[in-house]
Amino acid sequence: MLQRPWVSVVVAALWCLATGWLFVEKIAPSLSNGSPPGYGHSLAAGQPPVPVAWSVLWKDMPLGWALSESRRLDDGQIAVDSWLHLDRVPIDDMLPKWTAEVLATVLRPPGHAIRGQGMVVESKSRFRFDAGGRLRTFDAAVDLPGVAAPILFTGAMVDDTLSVSLRAGELRYETRQQVPWHAVSGDELSPRAVLLGLFPGRRWQVSIFSPLRSNGSTVEVLHAEVDGEEQIYWDGQLTWTHVVVYRPDPTNRGSQRFRIWVDRSGRVLRQEASILAARLVFERRNDEAAAELAADVAANLVAGPGRGSIGDAASSAPEPAAP
Numbered sequence: 001m002l003q004r005p006w007v008s009v010v011v012a013a014l015w016c017l018a019t020g021w022l023f024v025e026k027i028a029p030s031l032s033n034g035s036p037p038g039y040g041h042s043l044a045a046g047q048p049p050v051p052v053a054w055s056v057l058w059k060d061m062p063l064g065w066a067l068s069e070s071r072r073l074d075d076g077q078i079a080v081d082s083w084l085h086l087d088r089v090p091i092d093d094m095l096p097k098w099t100a101e102v103l104a105t106v107l108r109p110p111g112h113a114i115r116g117q118g119m120v121v122e123s124k125s126r127f128r129f130d131a132g133g134r135l136r137t138f139d140a141a142v143d144l145p146g147v148a149a150p151i152l153f154t155g156a157m158v159d160d161t162l163s164v165s166l167r168a169g170e171l172r173y174e175t176r177q178q179v180p181w182h183a184v185s186g187d188e189l190s191p192r193a194v195l196l197g198l199f200p201g202r203r204w205q206v207s208i209f210s211p212l213r214s215n216g217s218t219v220e221v222l223h224a225e226v227d228g229e230e231q232i233y234w235d236g237q238l239t240w241t242h243v244v245v246y247r248p249d250p251t252n253r254g255s256q257r258f259r260i261w262v263d264r265s266g267r268v269l270r271q272e273a274s275i276l277a278a279r280l281v282f283e284r285r286n287d288e289a290a291a292e293l294a295a296d297v298a299a300n301l302v303a304g305p306g307r308g309s310i311g312d313a314a315s316s317a318p319e320p321a322a323p
Helices: 004-020 097-107 287-303 311-316
Strands: 052-058 061-072 078-089 119-129 135-143 151-158 161-168 171-178 203-209 219-234 237-247 258-263 268-275 278-284
Touching (some): 052 287, 061 287, 219 258
Antiparallel strands (some): 052 061, 052 278, 119 135, 135 151, 161 171, 203 219
């Protein structure tokens, strides 16, 4: 069971692990200045579902993988299932020292240190959207070392109020926040799949929503700009890409939150985030590799429940009551 003195730290970290990475085209961005590039969920635009897979790297070394799949339900809603698997997460490098010490204490029993060794993290998320791509509900589960059962998140959007609930053993944590439906749920761990209509100099804004931000502000505005073009090596060949930079302060060009590389067809090939002066990278896999990973994940789910099959736990979590 999680210890209550560390609830706020653990909850914030788990929110990032459970939902933060899935910065796909889930919810359209809010705009203040400049017209947006092409967002919106691919199924809402009538495109066929295709799995999207990413290799995750930390300091240019393999760390794990991420996968998302979309499908249209019988009632017209859109479901997005995602999986994240990270091996030997270097919490000493990725988190401030005091936060790493808290997590190392809470998430493993005494005598089983994970600091310096890293820990395995798995998460499963399921988001549901209406036919227009607006978020309606989500649930997520995070599997961590030293925790007997997956830690569960659930959420529901009613009008402009998002209710979020966490369940971890005997611990219960709930919050309700007013948030525009078009705000994006996510943070640095967030590969976007498609970004259309880019050209050098194009600018827009996005609102990033996280109900568990430690500074009390649930919505952060980031300023995006197409900084230029660059050739990168992807899938065995050099490919021309647009480079999009996201900054919290548009007047400070050094204040980069993350960068993404988008090919001329609109596919996001790479995303890079800066965390404590190091680089976390999501590198897109080609469609064939994504299909193979999706088949492997499906086969493991069919094989039977277990700690690696946390999708069942996520789907069985109760939804929070409507406000």
